[in-house]
Amino acid sequence: MQHSQSKPGVKNEEREPLFRPTGRAEGLPGRAYYDPAFYEAERHTVFAKGWMGIGFAKDIPDSGDIQPITVAGWELITVRQKDGSIKVFHNICRHRGMRLVKEKGNARSIRCIFHCWTYALDGKLMATPVINGVNEHKAEDFDYSELGLKEVRSGQYLDIIFVNIDGQAVPLEEHLRPVRDRLEGTFDMSLIRDGETINTMSYPVNWKIAYEGGIEDYHVGFVHKKMRHSPAYQFEDGGTTYAGFSNSFKLEDIKGVIFESTTDGKTLPIFPKMVESGVTDAITLFIFPTVIIGCKPNSVNMSVSLPQGPEKTEYVGRTYFIGEAATDPSFQKLRDGVREFWAEAFHEDDVVWREVQAMVKIREDLNLETRFSPHWERALHAFQKYVAKEVGDDVRRDPASA
Ligand code: FES
Ligand SMILES: [Fe+2]
Structure with a gap:
């Protein structure tokens, strides 16, 4: 039996060093960041077996709103239903497998342009024009109730739409x-x-390089000159659900730092509980594998990072504010300031991440390991262990050669 790919996802000899204590551990191999076979393994494990965030409910506010979303080689549509709920379907026609929806829009039904099979918003197959001859719109042997769009199990937390592909x-x-x-x-x-404060980025890097780039505060201060290393940095361990970090400060000590800046006499409001206690918290959780929720004393960022191939990742982030600060025009400059702050940080990250991506093949050729800061990179380490556990050695073989 010949295999087009003979390397496993994470080999046993790579697994042992990865699972050592953080200071002695070695990271995922170079090929995890470019190899199509490794990516394919991730598609069927990391991305298909768990819950992944794919977008925002806010993006499809009205009944009939439909948004196509490509994530990790899966083609999905999110559809706002008449009753206000959201359903997610595979974006595939049940006739001959045509892609159904190419652009975001609003519609009363979903119609395939190939032979006009038409589906209701809830996915049911409604019409098959002329399928049995001119003026003959029904095929006798079809059970129409079984030919609806293939639904994907979905749910929502805060504004984020999650799917579980394998159900x-x-x-x-x-x-x-x-x-x-x-x-x-x-x-x-x-x-x-929701503050309609949106940042989007397209990074020419593997999804893990993007995720890992945000999951540590080691690089802040070096890459992001406007940020400082926090003396209060804590690792947040969420097992196989999340990893992240947090900081806690006295309210008086954060006065004047970026998000507390004042424009036209306005300051973004802080969570009332923190004002009362005088203690502010910031927590950023990386909810595996695509979501980041970053909470600050006066704003919450939610994002999804959608893999678009082994070396491409699309990022969409939205910022939410407290009460009227999200919508009142007098806070617009402050909201813009927050968006610009993040946009600048993302561009600074982009410069570095591209160079890491450029080296991954050489790293694989040299069999060169990576290391972790025992203080700042425990969340990153936890993330890599999660990936290794999920992927296992399940790299799919080329079926033609099996
Ligand atoms: S492929 Fe969609 S109607 Fe034929
Ligand atoms: Fe960064």
Whole structure:
């Protein structure tokens, strides 16, 4: 039996060094960041078996709003239903497999342009014009109830739409309980509103380089000159659900730092609980494999990082603010300031990440290991262990040669 790819996802001899204590551990091999076979393995494990965030409910506010989303080689559509709920389907016609929706829009039904099969918003197959001859619109042997769009199990947390492609994961509620337990005691999420403060980036790097680039605060101060290393930095361990970091400061000590800046006599409001206690918290959780929720005393960032191939990642982030600060025009300059602050940081990251991506093949050729800062990169280490566990050695073989 010949295999077009003979390397496993993460070889046993690579697994042992990765699972050592952080200071002695060695990172994922170079090929994990470019090899199509490794990416294909991730598609069927990391991305298909768990819950992944794919977009924002806010992007499809009205009944009939439809958005196509490509993520990790899966083609999906999110559809706002008449009753206000959201359904997610594979973007594939049940006739001959045509891609159904190419652009975001609003419609009363979903019609395939190839032979005009037409689906209701809830996915049911409604019409098959002339399928049985001119003026003959029904095929006798078809069970129409079985030919609806293929639905993807989905759910929502805050504004983020999650999907579980293989349909076998634990309920979303259960999966996200550790996230809610960690965040909601500290941040009153019922107060936050969408600020239409959106950042998008397209990074020519593997999704893990982008995720790893954000999951440590080691590089801040070096890459992001406007940021400083925090003396209060703490690792947040969420097992196989998330990893991240947090900082806690006295309110008086953060006065005047970027997000507390004042424009036209306005300051972004801080969560009331923190004002009362005088202690502010910032927590950033990387909810594997695509979501980041970053909570600050006066704003919450939510983002999805969508893999578009082994060496391309699309990022979409939205910032939410407290109460009227999200929508009141008098806060617009401050909202813009927050967006610009992040946009600048993302461009600074981009410069570095490209150079890391450029070296991954050489790193694989040299069999060169990477190392972790035992202080700043415990979350990064936790993330890599999660990937290794999920992927296992399940690299799919070329079926033609199996
Ligand atoms: S492929 Fe969609 S109607 Fe034929
Ligand atoms: Fe960064």
